[in-house]
Amino acid sequence: MRSLGDIVERCRLSGRSFSEQAIFMESEESGVPAETLRRRMLSRLKDMEFSVRESASDQWRGLIAPSEAPLVERYAQKGAAYSSPFVLSAARIAMAVSTYNAAMGRIVAAPTAGSCGILPGMLFACREHFGTEDEALLSGLFSAAAVGEVVASRATLAGASGGCQAECGAAVAMGSAALVTVRGGAPDAVAHGVALAFKAILGLVCDPVGGLVESPCIKRNALLVSLGALSTDLALAGVRSLIPADEVIDAMGQVGKALPETLRETGLGGLAVTPTGRSLAEQIGIQTPKG
Numbered sequence: 001m002r003s004l005g006d007i008v009e010r011c012r013l014s015g016r017s018f019s020e021q022a023i024f025m026e027s028e029e030s031g032v033p034a035e036t037l038r039r040r041m042l043s044r045l046k047d048m049e050f051s052v053r054e055s056a057s058d059q060w061r062g063l064i065a066p067s068e069a070p071l072v073e074r075y076a077q078k079g080a081a082y083s084s085p086f087v088l089s090a091a092r093i094a095m096a097v098s099t100y101n102a103a104m105g106r107i108v109a110a111p112t113a114g115s116c117g118i119l120p121g122m123l124f125a126c127r128e129h130f131g132t133e134d135e136a137l138l139s140g141l142f143s144a145a146a147v148g149e150v151v152a153s154r155a156t157l158a159g160a161s162g163g164c165q166a167e168c169g170a171a172v173a174m175g176s177a178a179l180v181t182v183r184g185g186a187p188d189a190v191a192h193g194v195a196l197a198f199k200a201i202l203g204l205v206c207d208p209v210g211g212l213v214e215s216p217c218i219k220r221n222a223l224l225v226s227l228g229a230l231s232t233d234l235a236l237a238g239v240r241s242l243i244p245a246d247e248v249i250d251a252m253g254q255v256g257k258a259l260p261e262t263l264r265e266t267g268l269g270g271l272a273v274t275p276t277g278r279s280l281a282e283q284i285g286i287q288t289p290k291g
């Protein structure tokens, strides 16, 4: 799968939903029966659910990152938040799963370990707030997977190649595709959700403190679910990206190539070289070279 425009067009011709078309094309390309693909994807969903459940306690922390997801839960319970309850839940789950990853817990890297909180945050907040069943979440995951495949083939999913816009940006775009699908949105709404999400995140650099996937990664996962929720809502409301999704993804790839190496997962730029970033790294024995 190399083009979201192509998938949407095939949906129009076949009458399939975006996720059904994605399964059909994957089955055709791989020779694996659709039922087997569904079974495998359900297994990924269950792995993701496991990571959400396991990460929910306050015992997990990284080398420099504390356990902060429980703070979000307690704050949400006060009922005075500016963000919607859905977004707060998604942020809490995203932060918890990302922290769990930093603590070497078992996660689903969708699309990468660094961005592993975003998709479960968005999907399992759906379950918490709307009672969404496995079947709908599974359809969402197939749409997300198709988006990830298109991004990988046209641009990159790696922070080392394209900055955080490629990792967390792709996760947000995949999450938006999943949520549009969960709500039964039209195929072109899936593509527009992807385009809207990426447009807001173009240029985001990869600047992990000490080279660890902790700071700013964990909080970026939490913060970016709000972008995923809003791009989903805009797409479902009928807002359309003037630039088609495939072209937005191509632009993301070009921006990634233009980023200096210091801002592509080397830990040599951005937040990693702030005085506090250096000091945090030093506390665990990592020297950040002078820029």
Ligand code: SF4
Pocket: 114, 115, 158, 159, 160, 163, 164, 165, 167, 168, 205, 206, 207, 208, 212, 213, 214, 216, 217, 220, 265
């Ligand atoms: S800052 Fe870099 S390492 Fe951290 S999540 Fe983003 S792309 Fe991954």
